[in-house]
Amino acid sequence: DAGITQSPRYKITETGRQVTLMCHQTWSHSYMFWYRQDLGHGLRLIYYSAAADITDKGEVPDGYVVSRSKTENFPLTLESATRSQTSVYFCASSVSSMDRDGYTFGSGTRLTVV
Amino acid sequence: DQQVKQNSPSLSVQEGRISILNCDYTNSMFDYFLWYKKYPAEGPTFLISISSIKDKNEDGRFTVFLNKSAKHLSLHIVPSQPGDSAVYFCAAIGTDKLIFGTGTRLQVFP
Numbered sequence: 001d002a003g004i005t006q007s008p009r010y011k012i013t014e015t016g017r018q019v020t021l022m023c024h025q026t027w028s029h030s031y032m033f034w035y036r037q038d039l040g041h042g043l044r045l046i047y048y049s050a051a052a053d054i055t056d057k058g059e060v061p062d063g064y065v066v067s068r069s070k071t072e073n074f075p076l077t078l079e080s081a082t083r084s085q086t087s088v089y090f091c092a093s094s095v096s097s098m099d100r101d102g103y104t105f106g107s108g109t110r111l112t113v114v
Numbered sequence: 115d116q117q118v119k120q121n122s123p124s125l126s127v128q129e130g131r132i133s134i135l136n137c138d139y140t141n142s143m144f145d146y147f148l149w150y151k152k153y154p155a156e157g158p159t160f161l162i163s164i165s166s167i168k169d170k171n172e173d174g175r176f177t178v179f180l181n182k183s184a185k186h187l188s189l190h191i192v193p194s195q196p197g198d199s200a201v202y203f204c205a206a207i208g209t210d211k212l213i214f215g216t217g218t219r220l221q222v223f224p
Contacts, residue, residue, distance in 0.1 A: 035214075042216035042217045043214040043217075045211070090157050090158070098146075098208075098210065102148050102163070103212060104160075105158045106157050
């Protein structure tokens with residue numbers, strides 16, 4: 001299917017565990033982004049990537065690691081999950097970081113850290 | 115420092131009436147603005163946008179107004195429908211990427 005897909009949709013993990021959220025897009029968009037959505041904070045950028053093997057920090061990168069070995073995939077890893085990382089995570093992609101058509105978002109992953 | 119602000123976390127409007135969602139920004143260099151709509155359990159989707167060279171853009175029931183001197187934009191939905199109930203994010207194209215506001219939850223009741 002064309003588009004941007006995130007997996008899993010829901011995840012419960014324990015504090016201290018490593019967890020990876022997956023994101024895959026089929027448009028060959030250069031840019032990919034990871035956001036988290038929390039009440040009162042809106043959408044906050046965690047990391048983004050301009051191309052394969054090029055990544056950069058966003059607003060709230062601490063505790064997260066990303067990689068982009070292929071243009072279509074942009075996994076987000078929580079190396080040692082904490083309760084404060086309980087959130088809804090959205091992946092997005094775009095032709096450019098300042099694309100006037102905006103970013104296209106995936107359906108999100110709801111992560112609960114217990 | 116929140117460069118794009120939506121000061122109303124929630125708004126409740128009766129069906130058929132006008133919904134007005136507001137957004138303020140601090141950087142006068144922003145030259146393009148977008149509104150996104152987000153339903154529960156779904157990702158945000160693009161709704162409407164406006165360039166800084168315009169003060170109004172209309173698409174069906176949705177109109178966005180831009181007041182550059184006040185650094186303020188608003189989204190008008192007329193008439194409001196129950197299906198419009200969602201969270202609305204405004205966003206600005208910053209120096210190198212989109213900057214999102216905190217969102218306003220709109221509830222349209224019968």
